[in-house]
Amino acid sequence: MPLSARNRIEGTVKAGEKGDVASTVKIEVTKPVTITAMIIKAAAEELSLKEGDKVEAVIKATEVLVSKD
Amino acid sequence: MPLSARNRIEGTVKAGEKGDVASTVKIEVTKPVTITAMIIKAAAEELSLKEGDKVEAVIKATEVLVSKD
Amino acid sequence: MPLSARNRIEGTVKAGEKGDVASTVKIEVTKPVTITAMIIKAAAEELSLKEGDKVEAVIKATEVLVSKD
Amino acid sequence: MPLSARNRIEGTVKAGEKGDVASTVKIEVTKPVTITAMIIKAAAEELSLKEGDKVEAVIKATEVLVSKD
Amino acid sequence: MPLSARNRIEGTVKAGEKGDVASTVKIEVTKPVTITAMIIKAAAEELSLKEGDKVEAVIKATEVLVSKD
Amino acid sequence: MPLSARNRIEGTVKAGEKGDVASTVKIEVTKPVTITAMIIKAAAEELSLKEGDKVEAVIKATEVLVSKD
Known part of the structure; x- marks a missing residue:
C-alpha cells in the first residue's frame, strides 16, 4: 500500500x-536502509551537512508506527 | 550526550x-540497528505482535532529527 | 482562539x-470535515496525488491534542 | 495492511x-469517523473529559500521513 | 480554551x-516556564533523571503549534 | 553535540x-529562551503573525526529548 511516509x-x-x-x-x-529526514533549512546549514558526513538519525519512540502484513 | 530518544x-x-x-x-x-516504537497497547494487541514477526517501522520524515559530532 | 494547527x-x-x-x-x-496534511513533495509525487483520489489520512494517536471549551 | 496507527x-x-x-x-x-487520542493522564483529568463532552481533536498538518491504494 | 497539550x-x-x-x-x-516531557520509562531510568538535574528539553520546530488570541 | 532540533x-x-x-x-x-516553530504558511497568514505579537507556543508533552550531559 503506497504511503507518504518516507521511512518504511x-x-x-x-x-x-x-x-x-x-x-x-x-x-x-x-x-541496509536509507533514512530520510526533513529538517529546517537553517538547521541543515548550521550543521553544514554534506555528502559523506557521519551523522545520527535521532527518532523518539513515540513517533514510530508499526505495520505488519 | 545522553538523550531520551530511543533511536539513534x-x-x-x-x-x-x-x-x-x-x-x-x-x-x-x-x-544492523534496533528500532524502538511506543504504540497504543490496543494496537499491539490488534496486530498481535510477537517475537519473530516480520514488520515495518514506519516513520514520517518530519519526525527525524539529525545529529552530527 | 486562533491556532496554527490546520485540523480542528x-x-x-x-x-x-x-x-x-x-x-x-x-x-x-x-x-463532514476536511483534513490537511503536509507531506514531503517527493511523497506527493510518488503517490501521484490528484483531485478526486480516494486516500486515507493516517494519524498516530499520540499526535492528537484534545481541546474542550 | 494492518498498521498500529489508531486513526485511518x-x-x-x-x-x-x-x-x-x-x-x-x-x-x-x-x-462519520472516530478519532483516538493518547494524552497525558493529567491532561484528561484537568479537562475532566467524560462521555458526551463536546471537544475538538487538534492535529498539526505535519503529523498526518497519506495512504493511497 | 482548555487544551490537553501540557506546554503552553x-x-x-x-x-x-x-x-x-x-x-x-x-x-x-x-x-520562567515549566516544560513537561513524556518519555519512555527506560529512557528516564537510563538518564537516571532526578530532581535538581541540569537537562535540556529538545523540541523539533515542526512539533510546535502557535496560538494567538 | 550539534543537533538539527531548533529548540534546546x-x-x-x-x-x-x-x-x-x-x-x-x-x-x-x-x-529567557527563543522558541522556533515551523508551521504551514497558510496558518501564519491566517493568524497574521507579525513581530511583536503576543502568542503561545503549544507543545504536546510526547514531542519533548530530554538530554542530560
Missing part, C-alpha cells in the same frame, strides 16, 4: 513490553 | 535537497 | 481509558 | 499545493 | 520567514 | 512521575 524499515520483532495504555516494541533491522 | 541510528549523508524553509537529508545506514 | 475536528467523547501516566480518548465525529 | 480516515483529495520540498494535501471526509 | 508557553513573535508552503516563527519567551 | 531549552528537573512504560518529567526553565 523492514525488521523482525525482538522484544516488547506491555503497559496499561501503551506498549513498546523493539524491531531488529539487519538490512 | 548512525549513518552517512548520501543526498540532500534544499528548499526555502525546509531541507531533506538522506542518511545511508549499513550497520 | 469537532466531536463528542465516546469512550476513554485511563493509564498510570497516559490516557486514551475516543472522539466521535459525525460532521 | 478515508476521504477524497480535494486540493493540494506543491512547494519546493513539502506539499500540502486537503482530504475531504464525509463519513 | 507565552511569548512575543520576534522574527519569521515565509516559504512557499511552510513558514518559521521565532517566539521570545522571557517569563 | 536548558532547565532543571523539578518533578517526575513513573508509569509502567512511560514517564513524565517537569523541567523548570528560568532563563
